[in-house]
Amino acid sequence: MGIASEALKNFKGFNLKNMPEVEPLSPGHRACQGCGEVLALRLAMKALGENVVMCSATGCMEIITSPFPQTAWKVPWIHVAFENAAAVASGVESAYKAMNRKGIINQPDVVFVGYGGDGATMDIGIQALSGALERGHNFVYMCFDNEAYMNTGIQRSSGTPFGAGTTTSPPGKKSIGQSTWKKNLPAIAVAHNIPYVATATPAYPVDLMNKVKKAAMVPGPAYLHIYSPCPTGWRCGIDESVQVARLAVQSKVFPLYEVIDGQYVLSRKVAKPKPITEYFKPQRRFRHLTEADVAKIQERIDAEYEDILKKCGGDGKGKEEKE
Amino acid sequence: MAKETGIISWKKLNLGIAITEPGNASQLKTGDWRSMKPITDREKCTKCGQCYIYCPDMVYSKDAEGYFVQNYYYCKGCGICAKECPVDAITMVQEVD
Numbered sequence: 001m002g003i004a005s006e007a008l009k010n011f012k013g014f015n016l017k018n019m020p021e022v023e024p025l026s027p028g029h030r031a032c033q034g035c036g037e038v039l040a041l042r043l044a045m046k047a048l049g050e051n052v053v054m055c056s057a058t059g060c061m062e063i064i065t066s067p068f069p070q071t072a073w074k075v076p077w078i079h080v081a082f083e084n085a086a087a088v089a090s091g092v093e094s095a096y097k098a099m100n101r102k103g104i105i106n107q108p109d110v111v112f113v114g115y116g117g118d119g120a121t122m123d124i125g126i127q128a129l130s131g132a133l134e135r136g137h138n139f140v141y142m143c144f145d146n147e148a149y150m151n152t153g154i155q156r157s158s159g160t161p162f163g164a165g166t167t168t169s170p171p172g173k174k175s176i177g178q179s180t181w182k183k184n185l186p187a188i189a190v191a192h193n194i195p196y197v198a199t200a201t202p203a204y205p206v207d208l209m210n211k212v213k214k215a216a217m218v219p220g221p222a223y224l225h226i227y228s229p230c231p232t233g234w235r236c237g238i239d240e241s242v243q244v245a246r247l248a249v250q251s252k253v254f255p256l257y258e259v260i261d262g263q264y265v266l267s268r269k270v271a272k273p274k275p276i277t278e279y280f281k282p283q284r285r286f287r288h289l290t291e292a293d294v295a296k297i298q299e300r301i302d303a304e305y306e307d308i309l310k311k312c313g314g315d316g317k318g319k320e321e322k323e
Numbered sequence: 324m325a326k327e328t329g330i331i332s333w334k335k336l337n338l339g340i341a342i343t344e345p346g347n348a349s350q351l352k353t354g355d356w357r358s359m360k361p362i363t364d365r366e367k368c369t370k371c372g373q374c375y376i377y378c379p380d381m382v383y384s385k386d387a388e389g390y391f392v393q394n395y396y397y398c399k400g401c402g403i404c405a406k407e408c409p410v411d412a413i414t415m416v417q418e419v420d
Binding site: 016019023025026027028029030031033034035036038039042043065067068069070071072073074075202205238239240241242243 | 329331336340342345346347348349350351352353356371372375376377378379380381382394397399400401402403405406407
């Protein structure tokens, strides 16, 4: 038995009846109406509780929670540059470890969390993240993936999916929008041989909270990839962000899985996958795509999902998709 | 400190421009952003808590009877609760003032 499955042996999990009432993130934050990213952050903070130290990279979740002279945080929170959230989280973890050993403080149960957006994780901060995962610090890294640099005005990142229109990959006569495929960062995290990697989305809140709690319980580094819809940047309705996140799972664009000690486990098997056009329909960033483009993307999505299924052991041991 | 608007004079800042109160963003009235307002129909409500769990602005809280009530001081009017309600108990109505 690996260290992660050993630590998670007695894990009970949350459900809608026993939701923790604690809100470490206060209301009054400046997120856009219908922000899926702050919803994911809120759920993650509810699962983590108040005994945490948060290390934030630059991005939406930093600016909306800390407009001077106010702060939405009720827990210790550090804002650092774009590239080093994971490095600072590992430094904080080492400092606590040293102070606990020397008897200066006695706080052995603090959870250390580094988080950033997809730009801060996939483009700018990947070397710090890779280093922290490789050194094996006991911390959680959360990537809130909204598939572009939304904070500065929807510039493309390496997390932007193929065909999506952004301000730096505008669709037109000679351009299809984003011309490269999305970087598979969970697979990069798995390649570091860390105990726990998972993907989650706020459309399945209990699943997200369970995964965050598991990541905090596991000794050693854990990586969470959280798919966070952005109505402003994706050009969908402000009330549709949760629906779009759900459609992403149901159309196999964003499969939900956990990797515990290198073993892939499917969290949610999609029995009757919806066509990818249903996921594209509410979002204006995909409106320019022709039928041939959609068929090409569908083919790639199907192949990637088959790959995940194969890693999970063929049939996928996950729960059946409930409508 | 700055209350509903989040605007403050530099003369009123603490020494070292430190923020001394955790979570004081809750003083800001984000309800000003709203043009549509969610109203719960208690006849239809099943107290399932979907509105509470999907709200990005922590607007909903449980009252003594178990219903989830909105705090309109923070509600930005995004309408996720109305969309996600499984029994369509929440409707969005135009804000009037």
